Amino acid sequence: MSDIIRRDPRREWIARNRLHPLHDSVANAVQGEVRGPSGLLRKNPHQVGFIGPNGLKRIDRLKGNAVVGVGNKRSAANQEAVLPLHKVDNPDFYIVVVPDMVGGRLSGHDKDILGLAHTMVSTIEGNGAVVAVCFGESKETHYDLAGVDRLIHLSASEYEGFAPEARLTALTHIEAQLAPKHWLFPDSIHGGSDLGSRLAARLGERPAAQAWQVSGEQTVCRGGGGSLDISRQTPRILMLLEECGEAIDETRHEALAIEVDGISVSEPALQDKGLMDVDPSAIPLAEAEFILSAGNGIHNWDQFHKVATVLGATEGASRVAVDDGFMPRFRQVGATGTWVTARVYLAVGISGAIQHMQGIGQCDKVVAINTDAGCDMVKRAALSVIGDSEDILAELMLLAQARKKGSQEEQSDAA
Amino acid sequence: MQPNVVSLISIGRHPQSGRARRAEQDGRGVELGLKLAGEKLSVLHVGNPEEPVLRQYAGMGLPAMTVLKQDETADAVPALSDYLQQEKIDIVLTGVRSESGESSGMVPYLLAEKLGWPVVARVADIVSIKDGVAEVLLALPRGQRRSVTVKLPFIASVDNAAAPARQSAFGPGQRVRMESVNTHGEVDQIRVDWQEAPAKPRPKRLKTVKAKTAADRFKAATAKPQGGSGKVMKNESAAEKAKAIFDLLIEENVIR
Numbered sequence: 001m002s003d004i005i006r007r008d009p010r011r012e013w014i015a016r017n018r019l020h021p022l023h024d025s026v027a028n029a030v031q032g033e034v035r036g037p038s039g040l041l042r043k044n045p046h047q048v049g050f051i052g053p054n055g056l057k058r059i060d061r062l063k064g065n066a067v068v069g070v071g072n073k074r075s076a077a078n079q080e081a082v083l084p085l086h087k088v089d090n091p092d093f094y095i096v097v098v099p100d101m102v103g104g105r106l107s108g109h110d111k112d113i114l115g116l117a118h119t120m121v122s123t124i125e126g127n128g129a130v131v132a133v134c135f136g137e138s139k140e141t142h143y144d145l146a147g148v149d150r151l152i153h154l155s156a157s158e159y160e161g162f163a164p165e166a167r168l169t170a171l172t173h174i175e176a177q178l179a180p181k182h183w184l185f186p187d188s189i190h191g192g193s194d195l196g197s198r199l200a201a202r203l204g205e206r207p208a209a210q211a212w213q214v215s216g217e218q219t220v221c222r223g224g225g226g227s228l229d230i231s232r233q234t235p236r237i238l239m240l241l242e243e244c245g246e247a248i249d250e251t252r253h254e255a256l257a258i259e260v261d262g263i264s265v266s267e268p269a270l271q272d273k274g275l276m277d278v279d280p281s282a283i284p285l286a287e288a289e290f291i292l293s294a295g296n297g298i299h300n301w302d303q304f305h306k307v308a309t310v311l312g313a314t315e316g317a318s319r320v321a322v323d324d325g326f327m328p329r330f331r332q333v334g335a336t337g338t339w340v341t342a343r344v345y346l347a348v349g350i351s352g353a354i355q356h357m358q359g360i361g362q363c364d365k366v367v368a369i370n371t372d373a374g375c376d377m378v379k380r381a382a383l384s385v386i387g388d389s390e391d392i393l394a395e396l397m398l399l400a401q402a403r404k405k406g407s408q409e410e411q412s413d414a415a
Numbered sequence: 416m417q418p419n420v421v422s423l424i425s426i427g428r429h430p431q432s433g434r435a436r437r438a439e440q441d442g443r444g445v446e447l448g449l450k451l452a453g454e455k456l457s458v459l460h461v462g463n464p465e466e467p468v469l470r471q472y473a474g475m476g477l478p479a480m481t482v483l484k485q486d487e488t489a490d491a492v493p494a495l496s497d498y499l500q501q502e503k504i505d506i507v508l509t510g511v512r513s514e515s516g517e518s519s520g521m522v523p524y525l526l527a528e529k530l531g532w533p534v535v536a537r538v539a540d541i542v543s544i545k546d547g548v549a550e551v552l553l554a555l556p557r558g559q560r561r562s563v564t565v566k567l568p569f570i571a572s573v574d575n576a577a578a579p580a581r582q583s584a585f586g587p588g589q590r591v592r593m594e595s596v597n598t599h600g601e602v603d604q605i606r607v608d609w610q611e612a613p614a615k616p617r618p619k620r621l622k623t624v625k626a627k628t629a630a631d632r633f634k635a636a637t638a639k640p641q642g643g644s645g646k647v648m649k650n651e652s653a654a655e656k657a658k659a660i661f662d663l664l665i666e667e668n669v670i671r
């Protein structure tokens with residue numbers, strides 16, 4: 001075609017005349033952005049929006065973020081967008097994270113450290129991969145969303161439970177195989193700081209403990225019993241405090257398995273004899289792992305105390321139960337009581353007033369037993385059971401007693 | 416037979432006033448040592464023998480105390496491991512973390528690596544010692560305890576869950592026999608390059624909402640947090656409901 005611009009006076013005339021029956025088709029034919037004579041971007045305000053069902057013009061300013069209606073299933077599915085996949089092929093170096101995996105899942109602390117590992121990777125030249133080393137049985141299903149590029153899962157029985165020496169042996173093997181640039185451990189009482197210290201002593205590295213501000217070059221860690229900030233070069237082995245980094249939330253990762261073979265674990269010097277039975281009522285409420293909590297829906301208090309003993313749960317209570325004199329004040333959970341951190345919180349006959357909910361904000365799994373299916377506790381709970389508390393507690397007691405008897409018989413069989 | 420126990424002590428720091436004091440965990444270590452070995456407990460410090468805080472430890476009823484004389488900038492671990500290698504020792508007790516200096520908690524691990532002994536971290540109590548095997552209680556989070564057996568000799572770091580240190584008496588503390596041994600440590604070269612500053616309060620993490628539009632941000636700020644995803648059991652029998660709860664408790668490993 002020739003470069004000569006040919007004008008069509010009739011089309012121009014129709015475009016100017018908004019009342020012309022063909023105006024719409026001519027005006028909409030102009031594609032892309034339109035520049036005015038001074039080079040400014042021009043928008044045609046008459047083309048925005050659409051004509052609604054009753055003939056009125058409608059302009060959608062929500063840009064597709066409108067609340068999804070009930071019948072609109074398809075767009076709801078679209079909203080759960082798949083995060084972009086972060087891929088690392090042939091990594092130049094590795095940063096190894098050894099998460100605590102409390103209860104077989106990545107804790108918030110672990111996820112922060114995985115996030116930090118990724119910020120460290122981005123400040124170091126070359127493409128690096130973040131490796132997670134997990135020991136024992138794992139219930140975690142979302143390694144990919146937590147930022148794990150490579151996963152080493154050692155599930156053999158010798159790593160299960162308390163096995164710092166076997167785990168140390170495995171880590172020294174991984175050191176030989178991957179030669180990671182950094183080792184990151186959570187500085188926690190769940191075994192992370194113990195394992196990190198063991199590895200540092202074995203490798204002859206000088207670690208940074210209680211580190212909380214880490215970049216590729218510089219690390220700030222606490223010293224002097226928490227009274228000093230020590231700035232130093234980032235060492236190879238780091239033990240990191242909580243909230244040291246931001247957890248990954250915008251990318252998906254491969255979580256490819258890496259095999260480590262040829263680990264030979266020798267007979268450990270520390271022999272695990274298992275957990276001791278501690279009196280659950282002696283554990284401070286704020287620290288207790290499993291709380292059985294009673295509210296206004298409990299009428300048989302003897303039964304409640306018995307169930308708590310059989311299940312081995314620490315007792316808690318709502319304010320009403322305390323005010324009515326059924327429970328001591330130090331058992332009260334909530335805004336004016338204790339803020340608990342239990343992993344499992346079993347709320348029996350508690351409606352879930354906001355003052356109570358504040359106290360259980362950090363609990364992982366909440367289980368509700370209540371007669372009212374619409375109460376706030378049921379909305380918060382991972383499992384809710386609608387029914388009378390007395391019947392359900394009675395059944396629960398039977399189950400717990402049967403299990404106890406079973407395990408005792410097993411022991412006497414073995415003996 | 417009473418075991419040979421050594422408690423390592425350091426100079427603590429009061430968290431509020433910053434004054435030197437008997438360190439919390441080391442005090443518990445001495446207490447545990449006194450329980451195990453009584454008067455025969457050896458107590459060992461590396462540093463300045465003139466330090467008045469040592470008398471606070473001595474006031475717990477120690478007849479004697481050994482100090483490996485060393486400069487403050489020197490590394491304590493070589494002197495300690497040399498000394499411990501010479502003596503015939505069954506148990507070495509330390510704190511988990513010192514209250515001054517680097518506070519990395521590496522001393523027990525480095526000593527163990529040098530001596531080739533096992534290390535037991537965060538001990539709450541040493542229950543019994545029989546035929547060269549000790550039964551040790553470890554302090555776990557949430558008030559739990561784990562029982563572990565370990566062959567002598569070993570190194571244990573004493574947790575805050577151990578029995579608290581007894582009161583210190585001033586007079587006996589002044590009368591303690593101080594044996595000071597001259598050692599020459601090397602200056603800790605790595606530490607020279609570090610910069611130390613008073614600890615800054617750590618910033619609290621803010622809950623940031625990563626929303627793309629104003630409508631999302633508004634929703635995040637106003638909406639009640641609602642799970643709604645939980646399982647609700649309504650029409651099953653009481654036994655089935657109880658079973659579901661019980662299974663969850665077992666799955667979460669809270670009942671044994």
Ligand SMILES: Cc1cc2nc3c(=O)[nH]c(=O)nc-3n(C[C@H](O)[C@H](O)[C@H](O)COP(=O)(O)OP(=O)(O)OC[C@H]3O[C@@H](n4cnc5c(N)ncnc54)[C@H](O)[C@@H]3O)c2cc1C
Binds near residue numbers: 351353355388390
């Ligand atoms: C300033 C202030 C501070 C407060 N601080 C706290 C606090 O720290 N902690 C706290 O807990 N409260 C606190 N409260 C009180 C709080 O507002 C609620 O009143 C209280 O939590 C309600 O306790 P509840 O859920 O046990 O009782 P209710 O609200 O009476 O709920 C009882 C529930 O039991 C159920 N039920 C009844 N019978 C049965 C049955 N047979 N079987 C099963 N379920 C049954 C009912 O359906 C209901 O859901 C505070 C209030 C104020 C004003």
